[in-house]
Amino acid sequence: xxxxxQSPATLSVSPGERATLSCRASQSVGSNLAWYQQKPGQxxxxxxxxxxxxxxxxPARFSGSGSGTEFTLTISSLQSEDFAVYYCQxxxxxxxxxxxxxxxxxxxx
Amino acid sequence: xxxxxxxxxxxxxxxxxxxxxxxxxxxxxSSNYMSWVRQAPGKGLEWxxxxxxxxxxxxxxxxxxRFTISRDxxxxxxxxxxxxxxxxxxxxxxxARVTVTQDYWxxxxxxxxxx
Numbered sequence: 709x710x711x712x713x714q715s716p717a718t719l720s721v722s723p724g725e726r727a728t729l730s731c732r733a734s735q736s737v738g739s740n741l742a743w744y745q746q747k748p749g750q751x752x753x754x755x756x757x758x759x760x761x762x763x764x765x766x767p768a769r770f771s772g773s774g775s776g777t778e779f780t781l782t783i784s785s786l787q788s789e790d791f792a793v794y795y796c797q798x799x800x801x802x803x804x805x806x807x808x809x810x811x812x813x814x815x816x817x
Numbered sequence: 818x819x820x821x822x823x824x825x826x827x828x829x830x831x832x833x834x835x836x837x838x839x840x841x842x843x844x845x846x847s848s849n850y851m852s853w854v855r856q857a858p859g860k861g862l863e864w865x866x867x868x869x870x871x872x873x874x875x876x877x878x879x880x881x882x883r884f885t886i887s888r889d890x891x892x893x894x895x896x897x898x899x900x901x902x903x904x905x906x907x908x909x910x911x912x913a914r915v916t917v918t919q920d921y922w923x924x925x926x927x928x929x930x931x932x
Contacts, residue, residue: 751924752862806852806867808862
């Protein structure tokens with residue numbers, strides 16, 4: 709079973725600065741990697757799929773990169789609304805299976 | 818506009834059963850894949866179940882044999898029948914549409930398994 713590991717567990721960054729979140733897979737997953745944002749009391753929100761494809765309407769300050777086992781979510785200039793928990797997710801279309809990382813909490817420094 | 822609204826959560830004793838419902842609007846369940854994802858209090862996300870547009874079903878090992886996903890195409894709804902509930906099933910349960918992966922999510926319904 710593939711394990712997804714996110715780092716760091718908590719990231720403290722000042723507004724306007726860049727945030728870099730990492731996700732590592734225990735074996736290669738190609739580009740079947742998504743990123744979600746979750747704010748307190750809300751459902752997760754899909755941000756990126758295919759490792760680097762932004763969903764429609766997502767601000768360009770969000771970018772995803774990587775393939776194989778190493779992935780990165782970068783937020784280029786943090787806005788107040790970006791402070792949240794971020795999850796990476798491995799998805800498999802056949803058979804359907806979805807594995808989430810444990811999350812990175814992005815907090816205001 | 819795509820919307821998903823879950824219902825049916827509540828407090829249930831260990832060993833009990835509960836059925837969650839998910840009302841979909843803005844798209845047809847018959848043409849889409851659907852899934853359930855849960856989140857224990859203060860914890861991360863865990864995929865639970867998936868139903869293919871052709872009605873094939875898939876489950877996480879943690880719920881296989883206890884949970885059943887189904888749908889009612891006439892009502893555009895998806896269900897999760899949960900039997901033999903355990904304390905570790907306590908979580909917010911989210912219904913989500915699946916395209917490449919879960920793209921639209923409902924707001925969730927809380928299931929608490931406790932005596």
